[in-house]
Amino acid sequence: MTEQVPAGRPTLEAVAARAGVSRATASRVVNGGDGVRAHLVDKVRAAVLDLGYVPNHAARTLVTRRTGAVAVIIAEPEIRIFSDPFFSRQIRGISKELTAHDTQLVLLLVEHRGDYGRIERYLAGGHVDGALAFSLHTDDPLPAITRRIGMPTVYGGRPGWTGQADGAAPYGPLSYVDADNRGGAREAVRYLVSRGRRQIAHIAGPPDQTSATDRLDGYRDVLVDADPALIAEGDFTPAGGARAMAELLERCPDLDAVFAANDLMATGALGVLRERGRSVPGDVALVGFDDAELVAESAVPPLTTVRQDIEGMGRLMVRLLLRSLDPAQESHRVPGSVITPTSLVVRGSA
Template sequence: MMPAQQQRPTLEEVAASAGVSRATVSRVVNNSPTVAPHLRERVEQAIRELGYRPNLAARSLVTRRTGAVGVVVAESAEFVFADPFFGPIVRAASRELARTGRQMVLLLAQDEQDHERIAQYLEGGHVDGALLFSLHRNDPLPEVAARLGLPVVLQGRPWDAGPLRHWVDNDNRGGGRTATRYLLEQGRSRIATITGPLDMPAAVDRLSGYREALGNQFDDRLVVAGDFRQESGEAGMRELLERAPDIDGVFAASDLMAVGALRALRRSGRKVPEDVAVVGFDDHAALDEWTDPPLTSVHQDIDGAVVQMVSLLGLMLDGEEAPQHVVLPTRLVVRASA
């Protein structure tokens, strides 16, 4: 005769053992930052002692949930796998979702056909919720998710106060302001910028920070638009040098564009930082420390943003109250380029 299978501990049993509410246990499991440290420690101790693990199989029988979460990136596969911004996002999302017992489903959307395919996938009930990354203006996916009533967290602030109100962002405006002020403090007087795509709030906010820092020194002839890619940074830098050969500082709204700017400056015979100081945005250390010279850059907490996104989504899926938005601070990492 086989022994009876031991019953898994429940969320309620963990709450009783820790002397807290079920909602508090749910917040700890979903890594919410709103739990007081002493309560988090009690819950984590109870989880260890009881051997609690989320039982998504049992949950799915009751709630008809799949245990899967869509990670939707509104970019082409070529861009996603070439840009150092997206690798850490995918790794962090997979890690954090697995920690809560959920499976990641990666979905890439470049064009209208991709958007239709993903909309049909979401409508099919294959995922319980979604994390949306790199959205552009007029992207149809937020509207599709809202119509379906699908729990969604956005990476980056939305364009307007639409139906999807949960989002996590880094302080892009503050980062642009910090980078430009630093160049001013270094004695630079003709500071240009290469923006990201201006159909994305992150690019608009970084440009706004640049403008704020310059005040009445702002000159729209020193602004060119890029698309966050290296090639656009190089082309933008060439254009800026043609417009204003006396440029002595550049804020590029992504590290890849800053790398392109460095190449254009080198080919023009200018030295960095002696002739032109360059500051990027992202702080991809594996990239920035190997540029010539090493790149000064605004650090944004990519991993921390994904942790917060997964936490918010977990609370929403558990029926708990979740903050509508979280903004993480940025900071400047000074290297040799400025």
Template sequence: MTDRNRGAGRPTLEEVAVRAGVGRGTVSRVVNGSAQVSPRAKAAVEDAIAELGYVPNRAARTLVTQRTDSIALVIFESGERFFAEPFFGRIVQSISSVLVARNLQMVLMIAQAPEERRRLEGYLTRQHVDGALLLSLHGDDPLPSLLEDRAVATVRVGRPMYADRGTYVDADNRAGAREAVTYLRQQGRRRIAAITGPLDMAAGLARLDGYRDVVGDGPVAFGDFSQESGEAAMLRLLEQYPDVDAVFAASDTMAVGALRVLRHYGRRVPQDVALIGFDDSAVALHTEPPLTSVDQPIAEMGREMVRLLLAKLDGDDTGNSEVVLPTRLVIRGSA
């Protein structure tokens, strides 16, 4: 055991050096995997590290390298929304595991309230994080540019809506929506409605665009990705367009809300009304009937985000990259 420690008295580089009978520089080289070390010195140092239970002091390293080895994961939603939406869970999980494997610290920041937002802006500097992963950006948020100016690398989910700077990862939402709606039409549906996501978000807009690509300006009701908004939207649709025989919802969560309303009004799914969601989240399997949904490769998106961010940090990539991944229609019982 490595006790007898005096609490914070972890061994230092210097102590390892003494123990291994080499200089500080050599230990540092070994720890950082430099090639310029003789096999013998390397072995001695590694033994000493193991015996002493040496762990490099992150603060000291940060002080000289100017690298914090911390990545912020910033979510522009209320905590409630963040946890209610399965998309976040899956992408955070993916990001987390990649970051952990690279020994990078993931600092989670949930910010929506103005005061939180202000604090967050103050916090996101090179003093604290090397880079930031931005999720669920709304509208033309100036934060990415601000961070870019401060030399904090950023990668976001979703194509920037106005500005064209910025590295991002996205699913091909438009094509996914198009495929879903095309499928509905092929099934013989004549009156296909859409329940949209928030139109100040790239994903919301693109999915609506995809819908319109196929049916022009069919019946549309606006939602915000939440289940409540899906219910409300379905209600409106039923009122205004009683002849609707298919609904494309821009998220599974909204589709679940729509399903509840349809059932409540006695419409059978899929016989009377076909329903397709978006995300292929876990809930899609649990509805009655199971939800046909557009799958986006969320784990891969997370991985790509980290990859792009690290590339930026290493300076491999100075420009702005974009990665758009394909979606896939998963057919189940609801359409």
């Protein structure tokens, strides 16, 4: 077997010669196979580093049917990805775990739904072994796409479809990692009740995301008879939180607590409360969700919030995906889903 190698690029033969092993042994080490004695593995690896050898990827893919890369797809416009610390933290967890498995992270942005045609072509082109996708909205076309092209995929957050509250149908079982959004919301609202608050409002996230609807459900679990006027909708941004807070004060001037479905909306609400001369937590107690980096702790006052282990969830998504790609685990082709616990972090705002 002869490799086509550009002039000057070191060959596997050169690696084998330098390491003093056979080409077959060098090949086995380079392609991650077992059965080579440890001191020979070390010699081959040293030779690879010395020569700057890069495996012929086409050949390697033929043997292992792997690209060594995983796509990360975030179903949000770039402007939200870079302004909400949730995303960078999730990517950090994913990146660390992929690096630990010597797998390349390939980030694909979805600015508009129209971008999915191009993304499908890329995914179908055999450039990645699997995909991680998060922040999907209701009826997002991605699950249908990944199923059509047979791309192993793990979702961050439970995907939701209109009229399919369990998120299972219409595409068969999906694998996802989610926080216990409903349980976390219940804990936040119960805490406000336990502090003697009686008019507890909710700033909800966008109704086309399960993280938002689950947190709203948790609020309603505790406040079964809550006045609908106490619920306003934001869009997970500070501006959306500010708008919702202004609406709530208009409709329910005697509210004494607010549970916001994320920390960014809580900071927007905080600004409006300050402008209107309402003290926090004196007049109005405020609780957020996420324990967002550089947001929750640095707010004035610091936010009481529901912490989810965002980085850990990213790592877990990678582990589930890689397990499903492991040929030794054929029986675990659909790796199942995991709900991770949340915890209330009490700070100054409530």
